[in-house]
Amino acid sequence: MKILAVDDDPDFLTLFESTLTRLGYANVTFVTSGAEALELLSNTQVPFDCFILDIQMPEMNGIELCEEIRAIPEYEETPIVMNTILADRAHIDQAFAAGATDYLTKPIDEIEINTRLGVLHTLVRERLRTQHAINHGGADVFATPSYRFADQIPMRRVAGTIEYLALENYLKTLGVFRALSTKAVGFHVLNGQQLFDEAGPSIFSEVMIDVATCISDCLKTSSRMISYAGKGDFVCLLSRVEALDAFELGDTLRISIAEFGHIYDELNIHLPMVSVGPAVGCKALHMAAPTRILDEAILNARSAARHFTGFSQSMDR
Amino acid sequence: MSSMTADSEMIASVVGGVRERFLERLGDRCLEIETLMLAIDEQGLQQRLIDEIAGRAHKTAGVAPTLGFEDLGKVALDVEGRLSKPLDAGGWADCRQRIETLLDEMELALDTAL
Structure with missing residues (x-):
């Protein structure tokens, strides 16, 4: 799973990198600002599978960055995890409304990270499998997104909706x-x-x-x-x-x-x-x-x- | 060497390096917060000054517990929480006391480490 983690605190990023590596997430890119993240996204050939964003950052905060990422068609459905300390409680509602999929709490809790990223990893694998089927299933059959009746169809463009x-x-x-x-x-x-x-x-x-x-x-x-x-x-x-x-x-x-x-x-x-x-x-x-x-x-x-x-x-x- | 031992040594090395840098910054952070409090005393309760203190508390709360400074992390978290709510003069008086406690905890962490 290719992850982009954004946090303005280099100490936190170092500790986070060490934890993610230990948990087996080796393909992680770390940047320290929203602007840097958006710049990276515009130049990346292979898209990211998951984002982990700190909420409280100077200039562009994590919620604004989340909205910006969601506005990129390629990342409409990509899991976005907000990383926050408990005092950010008031921001969590805004984060979900901005398109966040989940959140992690600071300080680092290895069990929590493993559990939550594990769920998202499964989701990402499932989506990659579907994408693979689309790419190899013939253009006529899969010309538009194909959903089963039981599937949760994305409603991103409707106000107030979340996954x-x-x-x-x-x-x-x-x-x-x-x-x-x-x-x-x-x-x-x-x-x-x-x-x-x-x-x-x-x-x-x-x-x-x-x-x-x-x-x-x-x-x-x-x-x-x-x-x-x-x-x-x-x-x-x-x-x-x-x-x-x-x-x-x-x-x-x-x-x-x-x-x-x-x-x-x-x-x-x-x-x-x-x-x-x-x-x-x-x-x-x-x-x-x-x-x-x-x-x-x-x-x-x-x-x-x-x-x-x-x-x-x-x-x- | 077993892989578990290698992992433990790697973790200890990463945490040790971050802890060293964190303590180096903590001394500066202490002085910065004191300066910001003095500025509030002189210029009144300005949001930008409050945000500056909250930002420093936020950064402290984010990593202090992972580096072994759990009490410091708790106080920093509490200060950030208090500063994120609207403050009047009475609220600031209570908050100021809590920031003093945060400064005490920062100094204690520095004393313990040195």
């Missing part, structure tokens, strides 16, 4: 108080499988991006975090204090989606029919595994789908 893995990591970073003040809302596209089968992976992924856009528009709060979990399931994290009526939100969402009707008519596909589940608050029993609220929110949305009367009418179109 599902990043959403899970974000939940794990919350302390007890912040976790208890968070709730998850699930959304389920009832006719997702049908849309996938009739329209194919490419159009299906565009339809899911449309749905994400509508969800983002309907949730006016700026602190929302929306993620696509695959299989027509979305989940959104909100502050617990925000009032939310699932029925009302569902109606607003369906009106918003209906505005895409003429486009779908031209494509001869059905409108996505979306159900919204009641919110799931993080309770004490979730603290050991806070990501369970995401699963429960999705289950709620799927349960709500059973009571969704508009579905059969849509299917008859």
Whole structure:
């Protein structure tokens, strides 16, 4: 895995390099500023597989650098790990919103680094395998990104969206108080499988991006975090204090989606029919595994789908 | 020599080198923070001065525990956390005391190492 680590503290970089080498990550490049990192990216032939960025750096901080890297098409999906001390808690939300995939804490904790980079290494290997299949699978078949129904399609261009893995990591970073003040809302596209089968992976992924856009528009709060979990399931994290009526939100969402009707008519596909589940608050029993609220929110949305009367009418179109 | 021994020696060598450089900078950092505190006393609570102190606390907190200065790391982390929040005159008085503690810890680390 080819890693680029950016930190303005040379002492930290030396210790970090020693730790990464010991853990088997030998292909690591170290630079001490955001400007240097961007300069390197513009001149690199073989792209990096992963970035590790310090949050607090002079001139361009790690969050700004994260945004800059995400704006480079080649690095839209590349894992970005923020490296920070605990006092940076306030910046972690911004980092995830800027496109970070995960975060590491300073001072160096070898076990934590090994665990978190291990997960990302697996992800990178999987993506490289997919890329290899695309490159050797024939241009016609793989002319556009090909997703399976269960895949988590990137939603990068929709405001407030983050990768599902990043959403899970974000939940794990919350302390007890912040976790208890968070709730998850699930959304389920009832006719997702049908849309996938009739329209194919490419159009299906565009339809899911449309749905994400509508969800983002309907949730006016700026602190929302929306993620696509695959299989027509979305989940959104909100502050617990925000009032939310699932029925009302569902109606607003369906009106918003209906505005895409003429486009779908031209494509001869059905409108996505979306159900919204009641919110799931993080309770004490979730603290050991806070990501369970995401699963429960999705289950709620799927349960709500059973009571969704508009579905059969849509299917008859 | 076993590979584990070689690894341990390599780690000790890297940490030793960084520790030496860190201590060299720590003395300067101490004086810089004192100067910045005096500047705040004279010129009032200016954000750029607070940011300068926070930056030095941040760098100290990032590596001190790995180099064996755990207490110094904790105090530096606490100072950085306090300085990252909005400060009024009353808040600064409390924070100032904590920065004094940080300076004490820095001096203690230097004394222990020398």
